[in-house]
Amino acid sequence: MTAQAAPTHRSLYRLDTRTKRRNAAEKRFRLYGLAAVGFGVLALVVLLSSVLAQGVGAFRQTFVVMDVMLDEGVLDKSGTRDPEVMKKVTTIGYGKLLQTSLNAELAEKGFAVEGMSAKDVGALISKEAPAQLRDRVLADPDLVGQTIRFKAYANGRIDGYFKGRVSLQSAELDSNVTPEQLRLADTLRAAGIMELSFNPGFIFGPDASELRPEAAGLGVAILGSAYMMLIVLALALPLGVATSIYLEEFAPRNKWTDLIEVNIANLAAVPSIVFGILGLAVFINFAGLPQSSPLVGGLVLTLMTLPTIIIATRAALKAVPPSIKDAALGIGASKMQTVFHHVLPLAMPGILTGTIIGLAQALGETAPLLLIGMVAFVREYPAAPPEGFGDPAAALPVQVYNFTQRADPAFIERASGAIIVLMVFLLAMNLLAIILRRRFERRW
Amino acid sequence: MNDMTLTERAVQASDIKIEARGVQVHYGASHALRDVDVDILGKTVTAFIGPSGCGKSTFLRCLNRMNDTIDICRVGGKILLDGEDIYDRKVDPVQLRAKVGMVFQKPNPFPKSIFDNVAYGPKIHGLTRSRSELEGIVEDSLRKAALWNEVKDRLDAPGTGLSGGQQQRLCIARAIATSPEVLLMDEPCSALDPIATAQVEELIDELRANFSVVIVTHSMQQAARVSQRTAFFHLGSLVEYGETGQIFTNPSDPRTESYITGRIG
Numbered sequence: 001m002t003a004q005a006a007p008t009h010r011s012l013y014r015l016d017t018r019t020k021r022r023n024a025a026e027k028r029f030r031l032y033g034l035a036a037v038g039f040g041v042l043a044l045v046v047l048l049s050s051v052l053a054q055g056v057g058a059f060r061q062t063f064v065v066m067d068v069m070l071d072e073g074v075l076d077k078s079g080t081r082d083p084e085v086m087k088k089v090t091t092i093g094y095g096k097l098l099q100t101s102l103n104a105e106l107a108e109k110g111f112a113v114e115g116m117s118a119k120d121v122g123a124l125i126s127k128e129a130p131a132q133l134r135d136r137v138l139a140d141p142d143l144v145g146q147t148i149r150f151k152a153y154a155n156g157r158i159d160g161y162f163k164g165r166v167s168l169q170s171a172e173l174d175s176n177v178t179p180e181q182l183r184l185a186d187t188l189r190a191a192g193i194m195e196l197s198f199n200p201g202f203i204f205g206p207d208a209s210e211l212r213p214e215a216a217g218l219g220v221a222i223l224g225s226a227y228m229m230l231i232v233l234a235l236a237l238p239l240g241v242a243t244s245i246y247l248e249e250f251a252p253r254n255k256w257t258d259l260i261e262v263n264i265a266n267l268a269a270v271p272s273i274v275f276g277i278l279g280l281a282v283f284i285n286f287a288g289l290p291q292s293s294p295l296v297g298g299l300v301l302t303l304m305t306l307p308t309i310i311i312a313t314r315a316a317l318k319a320v321p322p323s324i325k326d327a328a329l330g331i332g333a334s335k336m337q338t339v340f341h342h343v344l345p346l347a348m349p350g351i352l353t354g355t356i357i358g359l360a361q362a363l364g365e366t367a368p369l370l371l372i373g374m375v376a377f378v379r380e381y382p383a384a385p386p387e388g389f390g391d392p393a394a395a396l397p398v399q400v401y402n403f404t405q406r407a408d409p410a411f412i413e414r415a416s417g418a419i420i421v422l423m424v425f426l427l428a429m430n431l432l433a434i435i436l437r438r439r440f441e442r443r444w
Numbered sequence: 445m446n447d448m449t450l451t452e453r454a455v456q457a458s459d460i461k462i463e464a465r466g467v468q469v470h471y472g473a474s475h476a477l478r479d480v481d482v483d484i485l486g487k488t489v490t491a492f493i494g495p496s497g498c499g500k501s502t503f504l505r506c507l508n509r510m511n512d513t514i515d516i517c518r519v520g521g522k523i524l525l526d527g528e529d530i531y532d533r534k535v536d537p538v539q540l541r542a543k544v545g546m547v548f549q550k551p552n553p554f555p556k557s558i559f560d561n562v563a564y565g566p567k568i569h570g571l572t573r574s575r576s577e578l579e580g581i582v583e584d585s586l587r588k589a590a591l592w593n594e595v596k597d598r599l600d601a602p603g604t605g606l607s608g609g610q611q612q613r614l615c616i617a618r619a620i621a622t623s624p625e626v627l628l629m630d631e632p633c634s635a636l637d638p639i640a641t642a643q644v645e646e647l648i649d650e651l652r653a654n655f656s657v658v659i660v661t662h663s664m665q666q667a668a669r670v671s672q673r674t675a676f677f678h679l680g681s682l683v684e685y686g687e688t689g690q691i692f693t694n695p696s697d698p699r700t701e702s703y704i705t706g707r708i709g
Contacts, residue, residue: 323552332542
């Protein structure tokens with residue numbers, strides 16, 4: 001009611017104090033944001049670079065390359081080339097063969113090995129190597145009697161010496177390796193008998209014992225994780241999408257659907273180890289499914305992933321403009337036709353993103369798998385699906401955990417290497433999500 | 445005033461397409477529409493006018509049971525299409541909507557090609573037996589919607605890439621592709637510029653030859669231009685219904701007069 005004061009003239013060129021304060025606040029806020037982003041990026045860089053720095057070494061391994069004479073007198077006294085008979089020769093026999101071969105190689109090249117027994121020289125070779133040679137011979141008995149070029153793992157300490165984990169000083173205190181052996185290794189490397197090269201065994205080979213880090217690989221774990229992802233995808237995607245469509249498009253709104261909705265939201269927040277206990281109680285103890293199997297792991301991870309997929313799918317369905325539904329219903333499409341012809345295709349990118357995020361989460365999940373026995377030491381590859389789903393297997397994240405539990409420092413490198421493999425898979429899945437999303441979006 | 449509209453109707457009861465008697469609509473606790481009696485004539489454009497929230501769109505959506513999609517909506521009374529109660533238990537709304545097509549306020553083409561937009565209705569209703577027959581229907585519908593000449597060379601282009609007016613005509617083509625008997629239009633021009641509006645209005649007039657058209661509009665000029673009969677809704681009830689000329693020049697209810705002269709609304 002009071003008359004308004006006449007406006008006083010103020011120059012636009014001069015900022016008043018209020019505007020200055022507001023501008024300062026805005027600037028401060030932008031700086032906070034930048035600082036937060038910077039901190040996040042820095043943490044990521046530190047994390048990635050430490051993992052990469054420690055883990056890249058796992059993909060390269062020291063090998064001893066030499067000619068091995070597969071002496072018939074040692075390997076197949078009967079001369080029948082029958083693998084059943086040849087199995088009587090244990091790895092000890094093959095170990096001796098490798099030892100003599102390496103000593104012979106040294107003698108031939110004229111390297112002095114004074115002060116070292118033939119056994120000390122043979123210890124440069126991994127204890128896993130005889131088993132590998134034996135497998136190769138048993139698979140192809142005709143090799144017996146020939147001289148073959150064999151690439152054997154070097155002992156883990158020797159490998160550590162070339163990678164900087166072991167030094168001449170530390171070898172003095174180490175009962176597993178002597179400085180003389182390390183010096184010999186230097187000579188052999190210079191002579192080309194020892195080499196550091198890419199190690200496919202780390203990716204494709206099975207795990208090895210705590211004492212043979214050089215031979216430990218991720219093959220079984222990768223296969224186990226892949227099997228579990230297949231099961232999760234085959235179960236969680238149809239179940240989750242069907243649930244979401246029903247709840248979002250068909251279900252009446254009442255107390256029951258409200259209750260279901262609240263429970264789905266709560267399930268998403270349940271700690272994963274609880275799902276592990278549930279899996280142990282229901283799938284293993286009650287249903288009697290095999291322990292350590294990708295089947296049980298996949299079922300548990302499916303339960304864990306379902307809420308994620310349902311929530312993402314419902315959000316994607318909700319985001320479809322109602323005008324499209326009206327249009328379809330308006331020309332006489334049934335509810336199901338409306339959903340499957342119009343709503344679902346539009347929601348597909350969101351559903352795929354949600355599914356892949358759920359799968360990625362499942363791929364990295366460790367805790368529930370520990371409870372259902374996937375932490376076991378498994379050297380045998382599971383069979384091809386579907387039988388293989390019931391065979392014992394490891395899983396990638398659990399393998400990382402296993403590696404970190406072992407005493408030999410060589411496993412630090414292998415744990416980091418396993419993390420790199422896990423991250424590569426996650427990146428590949430995210431890439432796939434992006435590609436699929438693009439593909440589906442382009443259709444419109 | 446109800447007596448007035450009733451007598452008015454008695455005169456023209458010759459060719460009644462839709463007969464609504466005592467229609468009530470409740471949204472939860474609110475009574476959105478009370479006691480509406482309307483007869484929609486065949487091959488006529490009927491306009492529903494009235495201020496926002498008066499219930500005209502609600503009533504329109506009753507005519508093809510689009511209100512079924514709203515959980516809290518309850519519809520009472522009787523609506524007969526060719527003498528059959530569309531709210532009868534035996535009636536499947538899907539079949540009803542094939543007979544009573546609808547065009548919405550905002551152009552809402554499917555994010556598919558122009559061809560697929562128009563072909564969708566005939567496809568799901570199984571109206572064609574061959575591809576060439578389908579192509580015939582698509583061309584025919586696009587011609588009737590006055591869009592054929594503009595899009596005949598790019599039927600594979602996405603329908604969402606057209607201009608607003610073209611999109612709305614595409615939606616009309618889509619609605620008439622199933623050969624409905626009644627076409628409901630809910631403010632079809634409110635998102636269009638004057639030129640596109642003129643095109644759509646012209647189209648509505650042409651559609652009258654084959655369909656019974658019901659149009660909800662906020663523009664009284666539009667109602668006067670395109671319709672033969674006009675119904676005025678106010679606060680959830682039907683105030684007056686009759687010949688468009690009579691409603692606009694000589695309304696019998698004082699509320700109708702206030703509205704069309706711009707005093708309420």
